[in-house]
Amino acid sequence: MRLEENVPLAPFTTIGIGGPARFFVRASSVDEVREALDWARANEQRVFVLGGGSNLLISDDGFDGLVLRLELRGITIENGDEYPLAKVAAAEPWDAFVSNAVNRGWAGIECLSGIPGLTGATPIQNVGAYGQEVSETIVRVEALDRTTGLVTWFTNGECAFGYRSSRFKNQERDRYVVLSVTFRLQRGGAATVRYPELQRYIDENGIALDDLRGVRAAVLSIRKRKGMVLDPADPDTRSDGSFFMNPIVPSPPPGIDMPHFPAPDGVKLSAAWLIEHAGFHKGFVHGNVGLSSKHTLAIINRGGGTASEVVELVGMIQRAVREKFGVEILPEPIFIGFAA
Ligand SMILES: Cc1cc2nc3c(=O)[nH]c(=O)nc-3n(C[C@H](O)[C@H](O)[C@H](O)COP(=O)(O)OP(=O)(O)OC[C@H]3O[C@@H](n4cnc5c(N)ncnc54)[C@H](O)[C@@H]3O)c2cc1C
Numbered sequence: 117m118r119l120e121e122n123v124p125l126a127p128f129t130t131i132g133i134g135g136p137a138r139f140f141v142r143a144s145s146v147d148e149v150r151e152a153l154d155w156a157r158a159n160e161q162r163v164f165v166l167g168g169g170s171n172l173l174i175s176d177d178g179f180d181g182l183v184l185r186l187e188l189r190g191i192t193i194e195n196g197d198e199y200p201l202a203k204v205a206a207a208e209p210w211d212a213f214v215s216n217a218v219n220r221g222w223a224g225i226e227c228l229s230g231i232p233g234l235t236g237a238t239p240i241q242n243v244g245a246y247g248q249e250v251s252e253t254i255v256r257v258e259a260l261d262r263t264t265g266l267v268t269w270f271t272n273g274e275c276a277f278g279y280r281s282s283r284f285k286n287q288e289r290d291r292y293v294v295l296s297v298t299f300r301l302q303r304g305g306a307a308t309v310r311y312p313e314l315q316r317y318i319d320e321n322g323i324a325l326d327d328l329r330g331v332r333a334a335v336l337s338i339r340k341r342k343g344m345v346l347d348p349a350d351p352d353t354r355s356d357g358s359f360f361m362n363p364i365v366p367s368p369p370p371g372i373d374m375p376h377f378p379a380p381d382g383v384k385l386s387a388a389w390l391i392e393h394a395g396f397h398k399g400f401v402h403g404n405v406g407l408s409s410k411h412t413l414a415i416i417n418r419g420g421g422t423a424s425e426v427v428e429l430v431g432m433i434q435r436a437v438r439e440k441f442g443v444e445i446l447p448e449p450i451f452i453g454f455a456a
Pocket residue numbers: 130164165166167168169170171172186206231232233234235236237238240241242243244245292293294295343344345346353355356357358450
């Protein structure tokens with residue numbers, strides 16, 4: 117195990133913000149993960165598991181503990197029939213796996229094209245976009261229980277998936293290290309298109325639903341327009357993607373005409389609409405951070421931005437939405453190294 121000290125974390129995040137890790141270690145096997153966890157226990161250090169850093173806000177003071185950077189790689193195809201099972205190691209880049217599946221003609225994750233980060237993180241917040249969520253295709257999550265050191269498997273039902281949530285993000289946050297995720301895809305299947313904007317694009321461009329490459333290209337094109345595909349040449353992509361989740365409320369605020377969509381426990385409101393109508397426009401600037409000029413939901417680092425500035429901006433937006441609409445909007449990224 118090669119232990120490093122005082123490693124700057126900003127370069128490991130897509131928003132490019134965050135102080136150093138007191139200790140830092142890379143693990144490319146289950147034994148190395150165990151070794152790192154044992155070391156942290158023996159040295160009374162807290163542990164943070166780092167994936168691709170695309171859903172994190174790390175404090176300017178960094179993380180006073182051990183950051184465990186997962187580097188487990190490999191994809192195994194377990195079943196060759198109509199529904200192939202792909203067991204994907206935690207550190208496989210998500211979008212490369214999506215591209216691989218699409219190129220093989222395997223349907224089920226095509227609308228999740230262009231999402232940064234690693235596959236092991238996808239069950240954590242039940243990654244979703246354009247009407248599709250990983251919970252629709254995940255059949256098994258293999259994880260190491262940090263409390264016992266044992267490897268355990270969760271079926272889909274045991275993951276307690278919800279909108280941007282799972283047992284790994286909520287009920288048992290920080291208990292498991294996801295080692296691999298197994299997806300059940302459909303060979304020769306058609307794309308699942310439920311999102312009106314994507315449907316329109318597909319219709320306008322004459323893309324057939326069983327043309328998974330065409331559907332992937334459509335998703336990437338729509339996402340690029342919104343600065344939602346990482347691109348070093350596009351400063352609007354120096355972000356965590358959507359910073360706020362769409363709030364789910366029992367019913368829309370009375371007397372205000374706003375977009376709302378049916379959700380299991382009430383109605384889902386549009387966080388982007390609420391933010392815009394609370395006075396924060398695309399391109400809003402707050403010091404060295406701000407809102408993307410292409411997407412109201414994305415907080416960006418304009419260069420030299422700090423976590424304190426992001427926290428201030430988040431507070432300003434939340435307050436304005438609360439005062440104007442009486443609705444609470446919550447951040448989607450995980451905050452690391454802040455006082456509880
Ligand atoms: C431009 C952009 C667009 C985005 N678009 C979308 C989108 O459309 N839909 C969407 O859902 N998200 C989106 N995201 C958010 C993000 O990409 C996803 O949440 C992604 O799954 C995070 O993966 P990661 O590897 O970067 O995780 P990290 O940011 O490194 O970690 C996120 C959390 O998961 C935990 N974690 C990571 N890996 C593991 C593991 N193996 N075991 C246990 N815990 C782990 C971390 O401890 C942390 O709590 C976007 C982000 C960006 C920057």
